[in-house]
Amino acid sequence: MSAPVVSVDATPVRAIALILIGMACISVNDMLIKLLSGGYPLHQMVFIRSVIGIMAASVFVWLEGGWRILKTERPGLHLIRALLIVSANMIYFAGLSVLPLGLATALFFVAPLFITLLAIPVLGEAVGRHRITALFIGFTGVAVMMLPATDWSDIPRAALLLPVIAAACYAGMQVMTRKLGAKSAASAMAIYIQLAFIVVSCVSYFAVGHGRYAEGLDSESLIFLLRAWVWPAPEDIWKFAVLGAMSAIIGYCLSAAYRLGNAATVASYEYAALPMAIMLGWIVFAERPGWIMLLGTALIAGAGLYVFARERHRAAPGEVPGPAAERPLRRG
Template sequence: MTTSAENKSGLAILFILFGVLAISVNDMLIKQLSGDYPLHELVFLRSALGLAFSMFLVQMEGGWRILKTRQPVLHAIRGLLIVAANMSYFAALAALPLADATALFFAAPLLITLLSIPILGEKVGILRMTAVLVGFCGVILMQRPWAGAETLEVSRLVLLLPVFAALMYALNQLMTRKLGVSSKASALSVYIHMSFIVVSLGFYLVAGDGRFAAGTENPSLQFLLRAWIWPSGADWWFILGMGANAAIIGYCLSQAYRIADAATVAPFEYVGLPLAVFWGWLIFAQLPVWEVWAGIALILGSGLFVFLREQQKARVVARGPIKRQ
C-alpha cells in the first residue's frame, strides 16, 4: 500500500514535469521575441495574461478568501526573488544560445539541495553533497575560465547571469516550501504575477521610452532597456502562449514545492536540459559546444544521483529498523 507521503511525492513530480515543459516553451518564445521587444514589456504582457488565468484557478481552489495572507512581507520577498531570477535569465537568453543559458541555470536544483540544509533543516549526506560538487564542476566548465573574450563571444557578466538567476530561483523555491504550508498554489502564483507586473511597470516608467538603450550594442542591455512598441498581429499568438505558460508555470512549480520535499522535487527539473537542446536545435539551429555538452553531462549525472539517493533513503525510512523477534 502506498503512503500519503508517497502519493504526494508522485503528484509533485507530475506537477514539476509539466511545469518544466511549460518553462522550456516559455524560454523559446521569449528568445524568439527578444530581438524586437523590451524584456519588461514581454514580462508585463505575459504576467497580465498569466494573472487572469491564475484568478480562474483561485476560484477553483477556494475563491477570493485564499488570497488573504498573514505573511505579506515574505510573499513580497519571494516575488522579488523570482522577478530577479527571470529578468537576469531572460537577459542572458538574448545573448546566449538557449541550451547554454539553460544549462548554466541548472545550477538551481543543486543550489536548492544545498540551501535546503540551513533554510529548511533537511539532511543531505556526504554522497549527495559530493554529487552537488560534481554538478558545480559542470557549471565551472561551461564558464570556460581559460577562454579569452574573443573566443567566448559574450562577456563574463552575461555568462554569470544564468548562475545568478539560479541562486535567486533556488531561494524562491525554498521560500515556496515554507509559505506553501499556509497558502494555496494558485494564491502563490497570483502573488508572483503581481510582483512581475509591479516591477515591469516600474521599468516602463523609468526606461520605457528607450532612452537608456541608445548607444549600447550589448544584446542583453538592449533587451532590458529597449523602448516599448505595440506588438504586431502575428506576435500576439506568441504573447498569448507566454501568458498561458506563465499561469501553468506559476501554479505547477508552486504546487510541486508545496506538497513535497525540495530535494525530492528539484532533480526532475533537469528534464529542461534536453528540452532546451531540442528547442535550440529545432527553432534556432544551434547546438552546444563540447564544453557545454560536458557540463550538461556532469550536472545531469549529479542531479540524477541526488534523486536516486533520495529515493533509496526514502525506502529505508519507510521500511524502518529491522527488529529481532
C-alpha cells in the first residue's frame, strides 16, 4: 500500500531537519557499536538493537495510520531490499570494529558514486563527462585512503575495503529499488528492515553464536562477527537501549526526509555525517585525523556533492531525479 504523495516544496525545512537528525543518530549509533565491539558479537548487538528498534518503529506505524500500512503489493522486493541493507550494515560494522570512525564513514560515502556507476548497465542511463569526472575524483579519494600511511599503519589493508564493499551493496539495493519502483510509508519500511535484521541475527546466533569459530582467529573483524553471545554487563545495558532507539529514529527519519523533500537536495545534507563522525572519533576514541584521511574525505565528499548538484541541474520541475539522488544513501 503506497503512502500519500507529499509535495516536496511544502516542507523543505522539515525534510532537512529530519535528515540532519538521522545523520546525528547514525553517528551516535556507529560510535556505540564501535565502543561495544570489543566485548560482544555483532549479531547480538544487531538483535538487541533491532528488537528495541522495532518496538519504537511500531509507535511510528500507529501514528502514520496503523498496522494496515504494513500491507504491500511487493513483499519480495521489500525482502530483497531489506536483506541488501542488512548485508551492507554487517559488512560496514565489521570494518568499523577496527577502523577509525571518521575513516569508515568517509569510505562508505562512495555509495552515490557506485549508484551513478551502476545506473549505466542497470538503468541504461547515459552518464556525461561531468559525472564521469566526479567518479574519477571520488574513487581517487578511496585510493588515497588505501595508501600505506602512518595514520593507520597497524590496520590490515583488507579492512579498509569493508566500508567500500558495504557501499557497493547499498548502491545495488538503491538502484534495484528505483528500477522496481517500490513505495511504502516511512514507518512501514523501517519495520521491514528491523524484521530482516532480527531474522538474520537469529540465524547467525544458531550458526555461530556458540563462539567456537572465533577461537584461534587473529582478525578482529572476524572475531567480532563470530564471537559467542554474552549477557550484557550492567554498565552496557543503557548503550544497547540507545542503540535500539537510534535504529528506529534512523529508519524513520531517512525515509520520511526523502518523501518530504527533493531527493538531491536532501541527499547533500547527508554529508553532515562526515564532520560528526570525525568529531566523535576524536572525542570518544582519540582518533585524530591525519592529512591523508582529510584529503581522501575531501575528494570523496566533493565528488558526491558534485553528483547531487548535477542531479538538481539536470532535473526539470516534475522530472524524476537520477539514481544517485533517488533514495537515502546511508544505512538504515
